[in-house]
Amino acid sequence: MRSTPPWSIVRELRVKAEEDTDFSFGCPPSERLLETRFRFGIVNLDKPRGPTSHEVVAWTKKILEVGRAGHGGTLEGHPRRSQSDRHSPGSS
Amino acid sequence: MTGILPVALDYATRVLQALLLEGKEYVCVMQLHGEFSPQILETVVSEFVGEIFQRPPLRSSVKRRLRTRRIYSLDILEIDGRSVLLRIACQSGTYMRKLCHDLGEAMGCGAHMRELRRTRTGPFTEDDVFSLYDLLDAFKFWKERGDPESLLGMLRPMEDALAFLPKIYIRDSAIDAICHGADLAVPGVLSLDTPIEQGEMVALFSQKSEAVALGRSLMSAEEVLVKDHGLVCKTQRVLMPEGTYPRSWKSRPRQG
Numbered sequence: 001m002r003s004t005p006p007w008s009i010v011r012e013l014r015v016k017a018e019e020d021t022d023f024s025f026g027c028p029p030s031e032r033l034l035e036t037r038f039r040f041g042i043v044n045l046d047k048p049r050g051p052t053s054h055e056v057v058a059w060t061k062k063i064l065e066v067g068r069a070g071h072g073g074t075l076e077g078h079p080r081r082s083q084s085d086r087h088s089p090g091s092s
Numbered sequence: 093m094t095g096i097l098p099v100a101l102d103y104a105t106r107v108l109q110a111l112l113l114e115g116k117e118y119v120c121v122m123q124l125h126g127e128f129s130p131q132i133l134e135t136v137v138s139e140f141v142g143e144i145f146q147r148p149p150l151r152s153s154v155k156r157r158l159r160t161r162r163i164y165s166l167d168i169l170e171i172d173g174r175s176v177l178l179r180i181a182c183q184s185g186t187y188m189r190k191l192c193h194d195l196g197e198a199m200g201c202g203a204h205m206r207e208l209r210r211t212r213t214g215p216f217t218e219d220d221v222f223s224l225y226d227l228l229d230a231f232k233f234w235k236e237r238g239d240p241e242s243l244l245g246m247l248r249p250m251e252d253a254l255a256f257l258p259k260i261y262i263r264d265s266a267i268d269a270i271c272h273g274a275d276l277a278v279p280g281v282l283s284l285d286t287p288i289e290q291g292e293m294v295a296l297f298s299q300k301s302e303a304v305a306l307g308r309s310l311m312s313a314e315e316v317l318v319k320d321h322g323l324v325c326k327t328q329r330v331l332m333p334e335g336t337y338p339r340s341w342k343s344r345p346r347q348g
Contacts, residue, residue, distance in 0.1 A: 005165070006256040014283060015282070016317055018282065027302070040249060042104050042247070042253055043246050046095065072253070
């Protein structure tokens with residue numbers, strides 16, 4: 001197991017072979033059009049106090065009119081828990 | 093509780109499994125239940141850095157068996173009476189409420205977590221975070237006025253979520269086979285991050301920096317650089333739709 005956080009690991013890119021890429025296929029992520037971003041995008045949201053992470057995802061789907069969405073790590077207890085005794089494990 | 097919650101759309105939900113395993117950073121208010129000396133708190137806190145044992149709390153979504161988690165750093169930002177503001181960087185799956193409770197036990201007086209804010213999930217930090225209101229405004233701006241600029245700035249490419257994974261860049265000709273679930277072999281590799289250990293999670297990328305798939309490495313980066321055949325990576329999650337790049341393998345003629 002590593003002792004340094006993943007964001008401070010330094011990696012070096014090493015080349016094994018060289019080849020040109022064909023620009024008639026694919027598209028660099030930075031040049032994707034808005035329509036494509038709805039399919040391959042991530043929004044970094046600031047979760048407000050109150051609603052569950054799951055509810056925030058549901059609102060995001062509604063706002064952006066997308067059919068499928070998911071979040072990267074629950075920011076409170078189990079969704080089955082009632083409003084009054086909601087724990088905050090922080091992550092998992 | 094509040095803080096960073098990256099929400100992935102449609103096809104991008106496939107990168108979440110990688111994001112869930114990324115390190116997290118929190119700021120939390122710990123409430124101690126008795127008087128304490130700041131020096132002792134300092135010592136106790138420093139003992140919690142590194143590998144710790146943690147039993148998930150009673151109400152949690154995982155099996156409650158003792159497990160180890162790594163605390164990368166634990167800093168006291170402020171002390172106000174019995175309240176202590178902490179900043180924690182830790183491995184995913186560390187329970188902050190439990191950590192505060194255990195710190196309290198170690199102090200002898202007991203403690204609980206009063207407030208929590210996540211300040212980082214892997215590559216996503218507070219520097220570029222948006223509220224749901226920002227998102228709604230940006231969407232309306234685009235729908236009603238045809239201005240996509242602010243929305244474009246919020247919808248980040250799913251590749252951003254993979255920023256901290258070791259990457260392997262592959263040939264155009266290898267891409268569609270991977271999209272169909274094939275494993276990556278040595279001849280398909282153009283360049284790769286070092287170090288990569290065998291068994292580590294890696295991300296396969298096109299030369300245009302598009303994510304192709306997530307997988308588990310079958311050999312170290314050093315081996316890949318010297319070998320001329322063999323399997324490099326077991327494909328576990330395809331991130332690019334089939335047919336994005338042309339198919340360039342020969343299929344066996346059908347029998348009968």
